[in-house]
Amino acid sequence: MPKNKDAVYYSDYLKLDTLLAAQQPHSPKYGAEAHDEMLFIIVHQVYELWFKQVLHELRAIHADFSKPQLDDKALYLVAHRLRRVLTIQDLMNDQVAVIETMTPQEFLEFRDYLVPASGFQSIQFKELEIRLGLTRKTRIAFDQQSFYNRLNDHDRSYLEELEQQPTLFDCVDAWLARMPFLEFKDFKFWDMYQKAVNEALDHDEAIIRENAVDDDQLATELKGIQANRDNFAALFDNDRYKVLQENDAVRLSQRAMLSALFITQYREEPAFNLAWQVITSLAEVDEKLTIWRYKHAMMVQRMLGTKIGTGGSSGHDYLRRTTEQNRVFKDFFAMSTYLLPKSALPILPERVREALGFSSLSALEKGHGAT
Incomplete structure (x- = not known):
């Protein structure tokens, strides 16, 4: 790196004159300044700065996943x-407590001056959701109808163009789908896995039949066992898996789901541990966004009760529904549905284990792993 030839002054480098002049409360235009409007502005500006950094990280991550192959x-x-993004999300979630130091009455002193400005118009947050993989069809109905309604032409055009590009979800799905199913010659993992699943479910069913208190309880619990059998069977049946996708029960492609399952089952193997960390971190990004939406919803309910939001939404009710539905990597959360205890897992043959120990995931992705 070449040496710096010019002296750099702290405030010039950080553009503090511009940054610290960006807080312009509206309340003085209509009378006395509402003291807490400054807090409101700063908290939201800080959120936008963190959104900018998260997007900076996600764009780099997206670029890596967009490559034909992802080396180690x-x-x-x-x-x-991704770990950095998660740390930032923790800070963003904790920051809700700062805005909650403002009482509902203090907010009402300047709330009407904000109309129709709203969090709906946060282009960076919308970009964050789109880049992760939150498509228009997976949003709640209000979002589908009004997602672009309150934006200016420039912002609307930018986001509409972004929606036409592959998302991070799409790229992660393609990356997982490229992984081999690890059919090591005579070692047929998925055949052994299905056998282990059936044995485990047969064992559970036997316990239920022996310990049921009455016929109603027996019928209910056996119905649950059958539902589990159906879920497992759908993993290996193309038509049944497509039905799950059509019903929005799963979103990952079948090949990607099976690869993610294998990686998760054998996450302690050197070839898969890093990939498992990535899968887990993506699920945590989704989880922390859900927590942020929930905290935001609770804060809005505290501030507004059942009032309509400044952007025209139903306030707390809208935010609560986005918390429940606007998820991207929910399939990684559901992975535990298909996990077996280690004691029931097919034992990897020694030659397979040795090969995995010296293979990298990128080598396996290229098809040069264990055979």
Whole structure:
């Protein structure tokens, strides 16, 4: 790196004159300044700065996943950057407590001056959701109808163009789908896995039949066992899996789901541990966004009760529904549905274990792993 030839002054480098002049309360235009409007502005500006950094990380992660192959060095950087995003999300979630130091009455002193400005118009947050993979059809009905309604032409055009590009979800799905199903010659993992699943469910069913208190309880619990059998069977049946996708029960492609399942089952193997960390981190990004939406919803309910939001939404009710539905990587959360205890897992043959120990995930992705 070349040496810096010019002296750099702290406030010039950080553009503090511009940054610290960006807080312009509206309440003085109509009378006395509402003291807490400054807090309101700063908290939201800080959120936008963190959104900018999160997007900076996500764009780099997205670029890596968009490559035809993802080598181990790039995968390490992806895992590292996802951990940074998670740390920022923790800070964003904690920041809700700062805005909650403002009482509802203090907010009402300047709320009407904000109309029709709203969090709906946060282009960075909308971009964050789109880049992750929250498509228009997966949003709640109000979002589908009004997602672009309150935006200016420039912002609307930018987001509409962004929606036409592959999302991070799409790229992660393609990356997982490229993984081999690890059919090591005579070692047929998925055949052994299905056998282990059936044995485990047969064992559970036997316990239920022996310990049921009455016929109603027996029928209910056996129905649950059958539902589990159906879920497992759908993993290996193309038509049944497509039905699950059509009903929005799963979103990952079948090949990607099976690869993610294998990686999760054998996450302690050196070839898969880093990929498992990435899968887990993506699920945590989704989880922390859900927590942020929930905290935001609770804060809005505290401030507004059942009033309509400044952007025209139903306030707390709208935010509560986005918390429940606007998820991207929910399939990684549901992975535990298909996990077996280690004691029931097919034992990897020694030659397979040795090969995995010396293979990288990128080598397996290229098809040069264990055979």
